[in-house]
Amino acid sequence: MPTADELINPRTTDLLASVMAAAGAAPAAALRGCGALLDELPFGRRVTTVRDAVLADLPDAYPAFADVVRTALSRPDFTGWTTFPVNAAVTERALACDVFEPGLELLAALTPRLTAETAVRPFLREDLPRALRQVLEWTGHPDHHVRRLASEGTRPRLPWAPRLTALVTDPAPALPVLDALYQDPSEYVRRSVANHLNDISHDHPDTAVATAARWLARPAPTTPALVRHGLRTLVKAGRPDALALLGHDPAVRVRVVGPDVRTPEVRLGEHLVFGFEITNTGSRGARLVLDYVIHHRKANGGLAPKVFKLTTRDLAPGERWSAVRRHPFRELTTRRYHPGVHRVRLQVNGQAHDFAEFTLDTPTGAALTGPDGTSPAPHREEAAR
Known part of the structure; x- marks a missing residue:
């Protein structure tokens, strides 16, 4: 797994400064200077440091801020980890300016460059029903990256991101998103749906099994594989109803x-x-x-x-x-x-x-612990395109 300095480093910030300057944020002084501040910072601190530089360099008013970001999206070199702190900046500026739906729409435009799954979560915490209305629209988007954002961004226990406490407590509000996507033609999207179902199984195993049973009652050819992956934690735990749903008799001789x-x-x-x-x-x-x-x-x-x-x-x-x-x-x-x-x-x-x-x-000092220096990298089919 790449380390933090391999993902967001002075080369990243130099490129981002050039992109934003050309898109209308010249001279992008904060971005040009923040690369020197990243040394020895963990990944999360690197993201917030570059995010704050983006906020400092781009206009304060949201419409002008969004215009710069959308102009940057016309450049093929604005991609991969260069965009990740920009996602965070979009969320910060949109919520501060009370620009809710346009902020989510801009994240949907950014997510094909590198997933915006972490950046949508503050919107969900701010106003879950309002955010889910937009997320549900994404399930019909022609771009599979945006459809995947609908499932991945709403995962209750998304790795390397704060949990969505409301959906950990009650996953039901996000189930229509999964229902819309479990037969998706993209394996990339279906994998996210399965991982979301697995998240649910940690806190609400009955809901996870009932949801899987409902999908198997109206399956696509790909549904059994999705359900197997989504119920994997319950299968490992020996949960009888999950095993039975997948055709495994717990009392087998x-x-x-x-x-x-x-x-x-x-x-x-x-x-x-x-x-x-x-x-x-x-x-x-x-x-x-x-x-x-x-x-x-x-x-x-x-x-x-x-x-x-x-x-x-x-x-x-x-x-x-x-x-x-x-x-x-x-x-x-x-x-x-x-x-x-x-x-x-x-x-x-x-x-x-x-x-x-x-x-x-185990020789003394040989084993390591914790995610020190490793990337809390979101799961993507590509780090950069």
Whole structure:
């Protein structure tokens, strides 16, 4: 994942200064000077620093401000991370000037250059019903980036962005947006719908399952895959109604042998290797969703489980299937590994089976923690176009 300085840096601000100056904000002095202020700042502070420079250089009145931004959009080099702080500036200026719908429309024009999903959220917090009326119109937009903005921008738990508390409490107001998009022809849009449904499942599993069931009652050919992705957290948690909706019987009769740990001692940077065997002992064919759970050692000596996807497989009555899995233990910015005894177990249709132990060795200082220096980059098919 790129670091903050690879995304927004003095080169970015120099380019943005040239773009804005040519679009009518000459001499763009604040932008030309803010690159020197970015050193060692985390990503969020870089965005706000450049945003404030945009606000300082562009006109105070919203119509003139928007004219400069729209003129900049005529330039092909105004794209990617150059636009990200401008999105934030549009939101700041539009809300300060009480220019609601035009501000959202300008974000829709910007989002094909690099997603404006974070920038729409203050509008949703300011006036949810009013913002959702505009968002619902986006679901019929000819540009798939704008349609995707409707789903992604309203996600209750969008990564790297403040949660939308109102939609965490009650996701129902945004459901018409998802209903309009779950059959979208763009996989990019459908992926966002699935992730939005997964967000809902964290706080309202009944609503998520009921929504998925409603979509499966009127499916497109792509709907089963969307629902599988949208219910993935509930499937990993072994939620019976989610498993049943996807055709997985939580009470399936299977015999599980393993996991057979082939690497009882693992160093950070190496792989845990384990084998297993599963037999369908029932009288009917079984559709199995197979996961494995790593119980990571915590700093206090306890264990914290994390579920990882293995595969989905159909087994005929009496059929036996065996495989070997390699699980990497890499240095990550999002997890600190602690040395000691860990566990691995298999999970079949949400049901946990026996575990096996292995020892992880982590050299002092080798493992990292937190998103230090990494990009809270929104999920996009491209960083720049």
